[in-house]
Amino acid sequence: MPIEVNGKTFETDEEGYLANLNEWEPDLATVMAKEDDCELTDNHWEVINFLREYYDEYQIAPAVRVLTKAIGKKLGKDKGNSKYLYELFPYGPAKQACKYAGLPKPTGCV
Amino acid sequence: MADFEIPEPKEIPVIPRVQPGVMSHSAPFVAKPNFQEPLGFPGELVDNWEDVAVKKLGELTGKYRSLQVYLDSCVKCGACTDKCHYYLGTSDPKNMPVARQDLLRQVYRRYYTLAGQYFPKLVGAVDMSKEVLDDWYSYYHQCSQCRRCSVFCPYGIDTAEISMAAREIMDAVGQGQKYCNEIIGKVYKIGNNLGLPEPALVDTLEGLEEEVEEDTGVKVRYPVDEKGAEVLLVTPSADFFAEPHVDGLIGYGKVFHQAGISWTLSSHASEAANFGMFIGSYENMQRVSMRVREAALELGVKRIVFGECGHAWRVAYSFLNTLAGPFDFLDPKYPVPQHICEVTHDLIKRGALKLDPSANDDMVLTYHDSCNVARASRMGDSPGGQFFIPREIIKAVCNNFVDMPPDTIHDATYCCGGGGGLLTDDLMELRVKGALPRMEALKQVVDNDGVTHMAAICAICKSQFTKVIPYYGFGMDMIVSVHQLVSNAIVLANNEQ
Numbered sequence: 001m002p003i004e005v006n007g008k009t010f011e012t013d014e015e016g017y018l019a020n021l022n023e024w025e026p027d028l029a030t031v032m033a034k035e036d037d038c039e040l041t042d043n044h045w046e047v048i049n050f051l052r053e054y055y056d057e058y059q060i061a062p063a064v065r066v067l068t069k070a071i072g073k074k075l076g077k078d079k080g081n082s083k084y085l086y087e088l089f090p091y092g093p094a095k096q097a098c099k100y101a102g103l104p105k106p107t108g109c110v
Numbered sequence: 111m112a113d114f115e116i117p118e119p120k121e122i123p124v125i126p127r128v129q130p131g132v133m134s135h136s137a138p139f140v141a142k143p144n145f146q147e148p149l150g151f152p153g154e155l156v157d158n159w160e161d162v163a164v165k166k167l168g169e170l171t172g173k174y175r176s177l178q179v180y181l182d183s184c185v186k187c188g189a190c191t192d193k194c195h196y197y198l199g200t201s202d203p204k205n206m207p208v209a210r211q212d213l214l215r216q217v218y219r220r221y222y223t224l225a226g227q228y229f230p231k232l233v234g235a236v237d238m239s240k241e242v243l244d245d246w247y248s249y250y251h252q253c254s255q256c257r258r259c260s261v262f263c264p265y266g267i268d269t270a271e272i273s274m275a276a277r278e279i280m281d282a283v284g285q286g287q288k289y290c291n292e293i294i295g296k297v298y299k300i301g302n303n304l305g306l307p308e309p310a311l312v313d314t315l316e317g318l319e320e321e322v323e324e325d326t327g328v329k330v331r332y333p334v335d336e337k338g339a340e341v342l343l344v345t346p347s348a349d350f351f352a353e354p355h356v357d358g359l360i361g362y363g364k365v366f367h368q369a370g371i372s373w374t375l376s377s378h379a380s381e382a383a384n385f386g387m388f389i390g391s392y393e394n395m396q397r398v399s400m401r402v403r404e405a406a407l408e409l410g411v412k413r414i415v416f417g418e419c420g421h422a423w424r425v426a427y428s429f430l431n432t433l434a435g436p437f438d439f440l441d442p443k444y445p446v447p448q449h450i451c452e453v454t455h456d457l458i459k460r461g462a463l464k465l466d467p468s469a470n471d472d473m474v475l476t477y478h479d480s481c482n483v484a485r486a487s488r489m490g491d492s493p494g495g496q497f498f499i500p501r502e503i504i505k506a507v508c509n510n511f512v513d514m515p516p517d518t519i520h521d522a523t524y525c526c527g528g529g530g531g532l533l534t535d536d537l538m539e540l541r542v543k544g545a546l547p548r549m550e551a552l553k554q555v556v557d558n559d560g561v562t563h564m565a566a567i568c569a570i571c572k573s574q575f576t577k578v579i580p581y582y583g584f585g586m587d588m589i590v591s592v593h594q595l596v597s598n599a600i601v602l603a604n605n606e607q
Contacts, residue, residue, distance in 0.1 A: 014139050014288075015535065058310035063351040066317050082353055086586075092577075094352070095535070107293050108303030109348040109383060109419075109533060109569035 005031050017098070017105050024052075024102030032100050036091070040100070044088055046074050051101040061098050061106055114539040116581050117199055119550045125192045126201040133202040137248045138536050139288040148295045149394055152284035159283040160238045164221050166282045167214070170275050171222065177275050180267045181218045184208060190259040190269075195524050196252050199543035204249045207259035207269045213245055214276050243285065250276040251287060252540055254532055255388065256481035256525035270530070274390030277531075281389055289534035290385045297398055302347035302381035308334075311377055314350050322360055328602040330367045332359075332375070335409065339374035341366065342406050343450070344382045344426075345417025346569035354576070355569055358418050358591025364600045365454050365593070368463050373415075376405035382422035383569070387429075388531035399425065399433040402447075412441040415448045418591055420480035420529065420568030423449055427487035449489050451567060454596060455499045458506045464601040467509050473563045474510040475595070476555050477501055478548065478575075479523035480568035494520075500567055500592055507599035512559040518551035526566075528574030541574060542581045549582045556584075565592045 003010045005028050011019035016032070018024055029048055033040045040048075050070050054062040062070070064082055072080015085093035094106050143153025156162055171178040190207035192198065197205040204210060212234070219226030219235035226235030236242060255270035280286060296305040306314075315332040322330045333339065343366075349359040366373045379401040386395030406414055414437070416426050426447045431437065437446040445452070457463050477500060489495040497520045505511050518524050527544030555561040566572050566589065575589045 058307060058313065060304065060306050060310045062310075063306075063314045063317075063356070064353050065321060065356055066314055069317060069321070083587075106304060106351065107289075107296060108305075108351075108381075109346050109573050110304065110352040 003028065003031060015105060018102040021102055021104070028102065029100040036096070043075060043079075044097075044100075047071060047085065047088060047093065047097050048101045050074070051097055051103060055101070055103050061094060061103055064094065067093065112539070112542065112581065114542070117543055117546045119546065119553050119582060121554070123198070123547060123550050126198065128203040129201040130203055133200045133205065133252060133540065134245075134248055136252060136537065136540050138251050138532075138534055140247075141286040141288040141291040145288060145291040145295055146281070146284065146286050148298060149281070149286075149291055149391070151281045151286055151291070155284045159243070162283050163238050163243070163279050164217070166279045167218060167275070168222060170278065171218065174271070174275070176268070177271055180211070180272055181215050183265045184211060184215070184267055185265070187264060189262050189264060193259045193262050195256070195258070195527060195547045196254070196540065196544045199527070199546035200252075200540070202252075204245070205252055207263075210249055210253055211267065211269055211272050213242070213249055214272055217242060243280070243283075246276050246280060247285060250280070251532060251537065254481070254525045254527070254530035254544070256529055257485045258481065258522065258524065261485065261521055273530070274387070276390075277388070278390035281391065286389070287531065289536070290389050290531040294385050294389070294394055294398065297381055297385075297401075301378055301401070303383050303385070304347040304351055306347055306350060306380065308377040308380075311350060311375075311380055315375070318356070318360060318363075322363070326602050328367075328604055330363050330602070332363050333373065334375045335377050336372075336374040337409050339372045339409060339411055341371055341373035341413045341415050342379070342402075342409055342411040343373050343375055343415050343417060344379055344402055344405075344422070344447075345375070346382045346419040346422065347380055348569040348573060349417055350380075352569075352573060354587075354589055354591050354594055355418075355572055357594035357597060359593075361591065361593025361595075361597030361600070362417060362450050364597050364602060365450075365457065365463065368600055368602060369457050374409060374411070376409060378408065379405035382416050382419040382426075384422055384425045385531060387421055387425055395425065395429070396433045399430060402430070403434040403437070406437070407439065413444045413448060414440065414446060415450055415453055417450050418567040418569065418593060420482040420570060424482040424486040450593065451499050451503060452489050454593070455490070455503055458503065464603075465507055465599045466601050467507050467599050469598045470508040470595055471510070473508065473590075474512060474559065474561045475504055475508050475590075476512050476514050476552065476561045476564050477504055477519075477592075478514075478526065478564050478566045478571060479519050480566060480571050481523060481525045481529055483567060484523045485521055500565075503592060504565060504595060507595045512555050512561055514551040514555050518547065524548045524551065526568075526571040526574040527578060529568075529570050533570050533574055542578050545574070545578045545582070549579070552584070553582070563588050563590050565590050565595060567592050
């Protein structure tokens with residue numbers, strides 16, 4: 001089902017992940033989050049931005065330990081763990097945060 | 111939390127009354143052409159799909175004698191009816207193994223038995239139709255191919271093999287499952303289920319090396335593509351990516367480090383999983399397996415060791431030699447392949463690892479036997495090794511261990527509810543409901559014995575439990591890797607390789 005943001009239509013796959021990575025814009029993340037009753041704070045954006053930077057370099061979302069380490073560096077050691085990430089993204093940081101960041105869903109036994 | 115009813119775990123499990131059709135709506139996303147074609151399947155449902163399906167069924171019964179025996183030999187005794195976790199969790203009678211088999215058997219009878227050709231109504235034979243195909247797509251994706259029913263079948267009918275055949279037929283007519291087929295395509299293109307490219311793998315492993323050194327003060331290596339290493343470790347890519355899997359991977363590295371065994375991962379075979387088995391495709395299973403052989407030859411290793419992955423161990427233990435052998439270039443002193451638990455168990459027995467089990471004193475452990483390890487393979491050199499080797503490892507590294515009830519462990523183990531290619535969000539209702547029998551068994555030892563954690567040696571089990579266990583009121587961090595426990599207990603020495 002396509003998502004309408006600022007008069008533009010974004011195609012998504014069956015699970016609501018953005019079809020074309022390059023079309024992503026920040027307002028899209030806000031709209032996607034709103035659908036899940038989630039208000040994006042600066043801390044959410046730290047994660048989303050890191051995911052996009054990492055994906056840009058490696059064509060994959062970061063592994064959980066890569067992500068927790070990076071967030072710990074940015075937001076403080078007490079936040080560098082998956083418990084904190086699950087507080088931000090209760091459906092799971094890998095899947096929910098990737099969706100808002102416009103990245104494909106991680107596949108496999110995860 | 112969920113838009114379906116979560117089953118209530120009972121103290122004494124009850125066989126539910128049948129509720130026909132309650133799960134008929136459950137079906138995974140269908141694979142689009144771009145996920146079908148790289149595997150050699152038609153992109154979408156072909157025009158004459160009824161004929162293609164019937165012909166493929168005949169081809170499969172001709173190729174696999176076992177399949178024909180299974181389709182011919184059921185006597186409807188009913189022993190299997192209450193053995194499937196999906197039946198127990200959903201109450202849908204089509205999730206009784208006999209009924210699941212009959213979905214294929216009814217078509218087999220119509221076209222390949224004399225009675226079915228002439229008197230179809232008398233023998234429950236039906237024509238191949240869209241209704242049948244829809245039923246197949248729904249209910250053959252409600253079987254995790256765990257083979258618990260076959261343990262109780264007096265004829266040994268293996269529903270897993272029937273569901274694999276049905277999925278192969280569906281792939282052949284162009285109606286494949288998105289989850290499995292997208293993933294197999296990623297293995298071909300990138301090397302693993304996740305789609306983790308080599309630079310990301312290297313970056314992730316470097317991060318782990320730093321983490322372990324920070325935690326322990328010891329430089330433990332997590333090498334990739336190192337030629338001349340003794341051991342090639344083939345492990346599920348979830349071990350690089352997710353928790354608690356990654357703590358198991360950290361454990362493997364510590365074991366090798368401490369034993370002084372040089373080892374390497376491979377970016378070419380950066381995945382142990384082989385979803386070719388789930389979709390019943392010999393060709394795809396073989397193509398996925400060949401990567402392991404190619405990597406072993408390329409890196410010049412002497413041994414191949416598999417990490418904690420249930421169905422990968424089935425493929426490795428039972429089929430690898432036929433699929434990708436012979437492995438005469440490896441050191442004949444070691445089994446081909448070996449399970450990481452065999453390696454660790456052997457080292458523990460020989461006193462080669464210094465362990466401090468009090469490191470795990472904050473936990474009371476139980477152990478979940480993964481279906482493909484328990485019922486489709488072995489470990490070690492004596493019967494039942496697949497049951498006692500992981501438990502002996504846990505007991506060597508933990509002071510508190512309790513088993514779940516005997517009818518839920520060893521070869522009677524219940525599936526986690528997410529195996530066999532069903533670990534996908536579009537089947538969440540099925541996954542939650544199918545976990546019920548395991549959750550009931552777990553609740554017993556939590557309530558009676560104070561169990562705090564459940565260990566597993568399968569990436570699917572770990573991910574499935576982490577996801578569904580909160581629906582039953584447990585914490586997701588209750589699930590641990592067996593080698594995570596080893597990792598906690600192992601006393602490292604500086605052992606530069």
